[in-house]
Amino acid sequence: MGVVQLDAYVLIMRGKDCLTFIDGLSTNKVTSTCTTVFTNSAAKIIDMVDVIDGDGYVALIGHNPYKNDIVQHISTRILNQDISISDASSNNSVYLSTSDIDVPDSVTKCSTFRGMLLVAPKNQPIDITMTEADFSEYRVENMIPHQGFEITPKHHPLACGLGHLVHEAKGCYIGQEILARMRSRGRQGRKLVKLPNPVKDATTIGSTHSLAIVRSDVVK
Amino acid sequence: MDCNTCDTAPTIVINKPEVVEVTLTITQKAKEMLENAFGDDRSHGLLVGVLSGGCSGYMYDLQIVESTEQDCQELDIDGFKVLVPKASSHLLDGIEIDYVDRMMGGGFKINNPNAASSCGCGESFS
Numbered sequence: 001m002g003v004v005q006l007d008a009y010v011l012i013m014r015g016k017d018c019l020t021f022i023d024g025l026s027t028n029k030v031t032s033t034c035t036t037v038f039t040n041s042a043a044k045i046i047d048m049v050d051v052i053d054g055d056g057y058v059a060l061i062g063h064n065p066y067k068n069d070i071v072q073h074i075s076t077r078i079l080n081q082d083i084s085i086s087d088a089s090s091n092n093s094v095y096l097s098t099s100d101i102d103v104p105d106s107v108t109k110c111s112t113f114r115g116m117l118l119v120a121p122k123n124q125p126i127d128i129t130m131t132e133a134d135f136s137e138y139r140v141e142n143m144i145p146h147q148g149f150e151i152t153p154k155h156h157p158l159a160c161g162l163g164h165l166v167h168e169a170k171g172c173y174i175g176q177e178i179l180a181r182m183r184s185r186g187r188q189g190r191k192l193v194k195l196p197n198p199v200k201d202a203t204t205i206g207s208t209h210s211l212a213i214v215r216s217d218v219v220k
Numbered sequence: 221m222d223c224n225t226c227d228t229a230p231t232i233v234i235n236k237p238e239v240v241e242v243t244l245t246i247t248q249k250a251k252e253m254l255e256n257a258f259g260d261d262r263s264h265g266l267l268v269g270v271l272s273g274g275c276s277g278y279m280y281d282l283q284i285v286e287s288t289e290q291d292c293q294e295l296d297i298d299g300f301k302v303l304v305p306k307a308s309s310h311l312l313d314g315i316e317i318d319y320v321d322r323m324m325g326g327g328f329k330i331n332n333p334n335a336a337s338s339c340g341c342g343e344s345f346s
Contacts, residue, residue: 010221012229024273041276041337041346052221059221075234077272080290080307088229092221108221119221172275172344 001098001138002130003118008094009067010119011060015082018058022051025077025174027157029167035112037165038073039175043156043182046073048147048165050117052110059108061094061117063147092119095126098138113164114144140206143194150192150203150213158182159213161192191216237310239293244268244304244312246297250319250328254300257284265294265301268317268330270308274344276337278311280330310334 013022019030028036032053038046047066052059062070067089075085095118103109103126108119115138120126130138138144143161145151150160157166158179166179182188190213195202202210246254258264267288269281285303292303304312316331332338335345 011232021272024271025277054221071232075232077277078234079270079272080305081272083234085232085234086229087232088221091229106221121221171273172279172339173273174275174277174346177275177339 001134003095003097003101003126003128004130004132004135005128006094006096007064008061009064009070009087009089010092010094011062011067011071012086012088013058013060014056014084014086017081017083019051019053021074021078021081021083022058022060023170023173025074027162027166027173027175027179029170033110035165037157037162038070039157039173039179040073041174043175043178044153045151045155045157045160045162046070046153048151048157048162050110050112052108052117052119054108059088059119061119063151064089065148066153069153091122093122093125094119095128096135098130114139114146136204137206140194140204140209140211143192143211145192145211146204150211155190155213156182156188158188159190159192163188188216190214236307239306240309240313242293242295242304242309242313244295244297244302244314245316246300246302247316247318249321250317251298251300253319253328258300262299262301265303267292267303267305268312268315269305270311275339276335276344276346278346279344282317282328282330 023030026036026038030036035050037048047062047070050061097116106121110117145161194209196209199210199212202212204211264284264286267283267285271279271281273279290305292305295302314333318329320326320329338345
């Protein structure tokens, strides 16, 4: 469908302990480039981040309004690990493309469940070919949750369609006990659904269908 | 991503908590177990540290070490050399190292007055 620009932050982490550190604090198994979710002790989302394992750095791409919360969450937990963090948000623009497109070498491209994530230097912008409405339509069609809509601090990852980012066999992380209990008991409370319009309390409205997070026992 | 610009991106200051002079205690049962572990050789030390991660955000790290690259405070507790990394001293001041003798879930336990909560297994705290 095209390319949309995301309201995203770009944090650059350096040091040999970066991936281990992120792995110990988030829901997915982080050993290289992937997407993961930072949760609090109530298993509520702090932010979903795309982790890019670059050459000598690890980039965390997340939702700009949640940047301060994520920085606070991770920086207080750095004790004696070899980790430094810098904020490259103002130097780069972040885009999402619904298909694989050719980009200059200076653009970092990474495949995610939402589409191709593109991180471009600010002075080399990528053409935006999709409106916000088109992006919403794409997300509704493919049931893709997005920060600020479905992915919010009010929900846990299982409720907003991020169950595939919650690794079942990795070690402990903050919020893990709650998510593991929900899964093992088959009780996740709410779940992301796509329903034909009109949809009460829709989180994303499409032309014919909408996304909503509803109680699991309401919709099978 | 242009990593030339990344290199010049503003660094996020990680506020390192103040290093505190740690005091800690070891219960009689834990001392007995440490004596079994160390034997007569007291050249090694007990490293009592904290790692990031775990169900509650921080995890205890107990090791018997000959030396460590971490910058540590060295304490002498009843003849045992105890090493506490300065970076996690604020989380460990006032702790009691205990030993719980149980078939399941037994072993060294740390009672920490700084912990607001801890997970079921006792290895992780916040």
